Amino acid sequence: MEGDIGEQGSCTTCAYTEDFSNYWTAAMYFRHENGSYKRVPQYPNAQLGTEGRNATDIKGGMTIYYTQKDFDSNGNQHITAFKPGFRMTVGSPTTNTLDGAKAHPGLRYTCLQTILTRGSETPDFPNKPCPAGIMAIHHFPSCWDGKNLDSPDHQSHMYSTTKGGFREAGPCPSSHPVRMPQVAYETMWNTTAFKDMWPKDGSQPFVWSYMDSKGYGTHADYLFGWKGDSLQRAMNDSCMFHNCGSPGVQGILKTQTVADMNKCAVQKSVTEDTDGWLSELPGY
Template identity: 30%
Template sequence: MVSVQTQRLRDAILILSALIPGIAAQLFTISCAPLAIYRGDPLVFDGQISSHVHAIVGGTAFDLHLPNEKARGGKATTCDKVLDRSSYWQPQLYHERKDGKFEIVELQGMAGYYMNRACDYAPGRMNCIGQPIAKAPPKGLRMVVGNPFLRTFNKTNPEQRAISHICLGENAGDTPHLPVKQCDRMRAETFFPSCWDGKNLDSPTHKHHMAFPAIGDYNTGVCPESHPIAIYSIFLEFFYNTGNIENYNRLVWAMGDASGYGLHGDFINGWTDQTALERALETCAGDGGVTNANCSLNVGPNGPGAASRQPPEVRPPPEDVGINGTILNKLPGDNPVTGNPEE
């Protein structure tokens, strides 16, 4: 019997394939159950309680402080690829009620895509036709996309175009802002930059070592000379059950963003077998996917693994962020609500 989460991932792949012709032969997917929801962000707030709540999936080693070795050494993962102990997170979604109080919105899981969408810089290169498959994200790579402080949208900025939301079942298409009406389910999308400087696994901003293509768009094209190495494009979709919200008022991200423009995503590479990851787009893509006999992500007769809820190895801080249905007087971290959709 196909799980609900697996079916969601299949549906998402069909949508993505329709938007980007030929994409089925250029990607492999991950499907991840939730791991934890709390004020943790080992990239921006290393070793500290972060300013706002995050929805976290992936490796069970996730903690306030997460060195690369610790991430790779996690005991398990909530994702359907056993070799993937990476950590993936976005801000948590809340519903601001009409009385000004807040309730958490159920995180259903995450679908992720590792895609061949960019190519290396070369003088005079104008497109990626005929170019080799991009390299795997290097061992230990850490990166962020998006800006939690944004409350307006600049369509000329590729990083802002890489952030989007969609009401599922509404045929409304992606929007950079939060939905303006209640959805059955909402998908929060973050597309990470695909061009690496070839030297640094992180940077003080967690961004400067990475870039979007210089020729093409945020999700495809030729890398800039400053960041000449193309890596797999990582595209994440976090799914929320917005349809069961009673007396709907409006959605707000955990940092107090009611516009949606401040959506952001974080990634720490925790793949335990870098060689298998480097071979994955050649051996686990196409029509067969991970059922291909030589797929490098398969770890035994049952394939690459299965998505499942797992307990984090380190207990989250004892703060009530609304997980158990608590109605909150304010957002955790005391973040005031600012911004409006389409502002």
């Protein structure tokens, strides 16, 4: 998709009505001992159930964060919002070693003891059943070269100084001097339906859709699509979380109801079974 997608979309699944950005990660599958696969469903972040929202009614499980500093303060540094046409990726499906995965502190997993579990992050898939599922975490770089909206590898125009977690990222280098929002994804994968199907040999049974059974190659895509100056207004404000806008809470951003979020969907162009057991992963 080319151009300003913020002006091309007709609806958004996001709580904020001016956010038409595209957010993507791979799909997770459970591999049964008999060799068949079943797609792991997502579920919503429990924190989205506050301030008038019923989280259980939200379809999907990806939560997107735009932080300026960390979760405790917005700091006093100017944050430059992304520009129309901006895109980037983080991680690589070709990463196939533990050391390679550890080299990206912003790409991690949490074995959820409850849906509110945070911390205890690992660079690979959890090696035992998780009581409340697996959370995949993607922290994008926040230092921009100030010139290019994209690059051939979709990464060189950005520079990562992330320290992992939601800690404030390090200073930007002179090659990439412009501080942009720190974008992060949290995707909640509901693996609980498979807890009694764990392989008898104890092997880890989850795989990404590109046949990654270790989790080392986790990656994500981002395509900016906020309308007008809405994201810049939010970055210039001191609001955090629901105080930026929520049903019943007037903030700097406009919001919509869960019902309106769920009405927005892309018409399927490929016929595939997303609920049943598959003999092989899609595309293989």
